[in-house]
Amino acid sequence: MFDFSRLRRFPDVEAPNLQAWDATDELLVQWALEAGVPGSEIAVIGDEYGAITLALSDAGLSGIRVHQDLVTGRRALVNNARALGSSGWQSHELDETLLAGARVVLVQLPKSLAALEEIADAVARWAASDAVLVAGGRVKHMTLAQNDVLARHFAAVQPQRAARKSRLLVASAPTHPAEKPLPAPETSRHVISHPGSGFSRGEGEASLEFVLCAYGGAFAGAKLDIGTRALLDAMPALASGSSAVAARPMVVDLGCGTGALAVAFALQHPPATIIATDRSAAAVRSTRATVAANDLQDRITVTLDDAGSDLGDGSADLVLLNPPFHLGASVHEGAGHRLIEAAARLTREGGEVWTVFNSHLDHRRVLTREVGPTEQITRTSKFTVTRSIKRA
Incomplete structure (x- = not known):
């Protein structure tokens, strides 16, 4: 069992009421492990301080690709990996190198719908044709609009039962081709x-x-x-x-x-x-x-x-x-x-x-x-x- 409590937020702000993981990370890790796919076919997006990536690596998966928007998160992942003696992952930007061939994409839901739209488009565009996007968040921050965003890029979106105040959304069957023009700002x-x-x-x-x-x-x-x-x-x-x-x-x-x-x-x-x-x-x-x-x-x-x-x-x-x-x-x-x-x-x-x-x-x-x-x-x-x- 991976010990999430060993993770730290450094170099980001650390405080008694702030921690480097939540129940959503644990649910996403559990889903990926039960899916049984190799680490080389897993991409992780929005892993704030490396909790998802390092837990999967600790379970023996290697070749995991990860994208974090914040440079503080990227540095925290490196620091946590060094402290735990962990490896088996590579950092990428939100592009084709992150997603090519990925069959499971784990996403910590971003705050904005625009960010989720960009992520869903990228997964549908570049991941494997049978890719499954599994997005998780705290229930109090989730809205039906997030389901609608995913439904614009995937044929099926299935909310999962909430657990420990978190919930997963499972989106499958990407619906648009890679030739679709890239989103403009x-x-x-x-x-x-x-x-x-x-x-x-x-x-x-x-x-x-x-x-x-x-x-x-x-x-x-x-x-x-x-x-x-x-x-x-x-x-x-x-x-x-x-x-x-x-x-x-x-x-x-x-x-x-x-x-x-x-x-x-x-x-x-x-x-x-x-x-x-x-x-x-x-x-x-x-x-x-x-x-x-x-x-x-x-x-x-x-x-x-x-x-x-x-x-x-x-x-x-x-x-x-x-x-x-x-x-x-x-x-x-x-x-x-x-x-x-x-x-x-x-x-x-x-x-x-x-x-x-x-x-x-x-x-x-x-x-x-x-x-x-x-x-x-x-x-x-x-x-x-x-x-x-x-x-x-």
């Missing part, structure tokens, strides 16, 4: 207007216009979430009152999502060099599409990374930060605190961190402690925008 155009604000791409203009692209799994899709919009609305104050945007600043969009902040800043400040980084592969893919749609490939570099860990200390003049306040399905400030600590490390002495966060959170105190003096720029009933100066 969702795309929308946004205009940010502030008369006389300095938002301009050309002289005399008083608005900022850009295209936003999103693949499945990217937070808020191609829409502007209200936190990002709040920071965009504050950018004129950043342009007029910040020493960090003088000359040719080095800017980091930390946790870039679909790239709205990076692109908006690049359009407003042509001399700037920008690195947009996120721990989500879906976010990075979306940001790259957004950067290309706005013809900014020579100005913005996009990287998949955990809290800017590959970037040098003190390398940024300015950090733009819209930190998450969820860890999976849990509301938790830990992810935001990790990014604030990362922003402090990345910012040079005298540089600035501009942050937007839910007004009820205690981030201003954390920013003051980790970065330096922090002032409020704007505040609404839901969101606060602050400017922090990196202390010596």
Whole structure:
């Protein structure tokens, strides 16, 4: 019997109320073992910290292919495998190399229907013709709409009996051919207007216009979430009152999502060099599409990374930060605190961190402690925008 309690979330946030597995992982492992297929014909998608992959490997299966959206999950899988002395799996992106010849695909249900749509399309497109997709989740987070998404790509979708507050959905008989065109990103155009604000791409203009692209799994899709919009609305104050945007600043969009902040800043400040980084592969893919749609490939570099860990200390003049306040399905400030600590490390002495966060959170105190003096720029009933100066 595999000991799930030995698994850790590191390098992601760890806390007493957070663990590296749940009952859904156990049900998916049980289903795969009872199916009796070799590890080389199993693909695992959404295995947050490696629980499914390592339990199957512990049972003697090898050649398992795994895709995790979050780089923190990928690193946690490696760390857990090293601690357990486990091997027998390979990491892949969500592509044909992950799914070719796979007969059983185990999926931890993602939060968004768009992400599930992308996964179901990929399995139907590239897996074996007799492939079975087994998707599991916590019952309280499951909806009939998930069944509908799977039914668009498989002829049969059978919900299983719930156990330990989790349930599996078994989808079989893929219904569309590999020749079907690959899904394109969702795309929308946004205009940010502030008369006389300095938002301009050309002289005399008083608005900022850009295209936003999103693949499945990217937070808020191609829409502007209200936190990002709040920071965009504050950018004129950043342009007029910040020493960090003088000359040719080095800017980091930390946790870039679909790239709205990076692109908006690049359009407003042509001399700037920008690195947009996120721990989500879906976010990075979306940001790259957004950067290309706005013809900014020579100005913005996009990287998949955990809290800017590959970037040098003190390398940024300015950090733009819209930190998450969820860890999976849990509301938790830990992810935001990790990014604030990362922003402090990345910012040079005298540089600035501009942050937007839910007004009820205690981030201003954390920013003051980790970065330096922090002032409020704007505040609404839901969101606060602050400017922090990196202390010596």
